[in-house]
Amino acid sequence: MRPSGRHVPGAPRPTRTRTARAAHSRTITPDVPSKIVIGLGNPGQQYAQTRHNVGWMVIDRLADRAGWSGRARNKDAAVAVGGRYKGLDLLLVKPMTFMNESGIAVRKVLARDRAPLHDMLVVVDDFSLPFGKLRFREGGGPGGHNGLRSIIDELETERFSRLRVGIGAPDRGFIDHVLSTFDPEERARLDELLDAAADAVEAWARDGVNKAANRHNAFELRPADAELLAPPGEVGGPAGDDGVRRTKTGWRKVRTEAPE
Structure with a gap:
């Protein structure tokens, strides 16, 4: 029978073993x-x-x-x-x-x-x-x-x-x-x-x-078409010369195609 998980008053509380810690993952x-x-x-x-x-x-x-x-x-x-x-x-x-x-x-x-x-x-x-x-x-x-x-x-x-x-x-x-x-x-x-x-x-x-x-x-x-209103490399704008587009939640590298 599966244990209830409740602590019985007066009984020692079990300690967490390494196995228990692994199971917690x-x-x-x-x-x-x-x-x-x-x-x-x-x-x-x-x-x-x-x-x-x-x-x-x-x-x-x-x-x-x-x-x-x-x-x-x-x-x-x-x-x-x-x-x-x-x-x-x-x-x-x-x-x-x-x-x-x-x-x-x-x-x-x-x-x-x-x-x-x-x-x-x-x-x-x-x-x-x-x-x-x-x-x-x-x-x-x-x-x-x-x-x-x-x-x-x-x-x-x-x-x-x-x-x-x-x-x-x-x-x-x-x-x-x-x-x-x-x-x-x-x-x-x-x-x-x-x-x-x-x-x-x-x-x-x-x-x-x-x-x-x-x-x-x-x-x-921001609306997709409004992103172009900001200068390149600025938040909300297209990518700068470094190929990075800056957004409010972080930087995003823009994938560029290799020249033919």
Whole structure:
């Protein structure tokens, strides 16, 4: 029978052996503090590429970076995968309850892992932000988002951090908007946005919400045609003579073709 993982009062606490530490590189163990990242979305292939599922997309991007893709397990109304990545103990969670009941899964995950709220981040779409804008917020109301409202209702508190990912303002009813797929122009830059959001999550796990906000709340994807407005070699402009294009998230070497 599998042990419950609970400590029996009066019994000595087990020490972590080298084997246990090695196992921790593959999975989160209950006695190790971890950062829990909740990405909100809807289950079902018909929702996979919709704006409302951008939280799931960020979770998938993080899992792919860590080499955890395809290893998630179903448990407590969610799929989750975790381990040690870049010195961080992360648990990546996608609630499977549909958006409007996300709080049920979140409450169960927190109870199972005995995790404090300050170790949890919720990644969520936000149609009040332009596409490509990121914004950390520590606490606050749901802002019209039913997934956040469900979490607040289930936990009976607003005191948890969230990363809002801009999906653009609706030009029709907001329900139709959030359940629609990204426009072709947006899809062309979605990878860049997901990478930036994943970077922001890593910063939160490493440095906390305030430092992560100071660094990443200024991030915003510029329209592709606007990048040429900046001089060569400057942030947002084309590559300089050294072949490096400078962006708000770092430097990027531009691949050049060898002369014929």
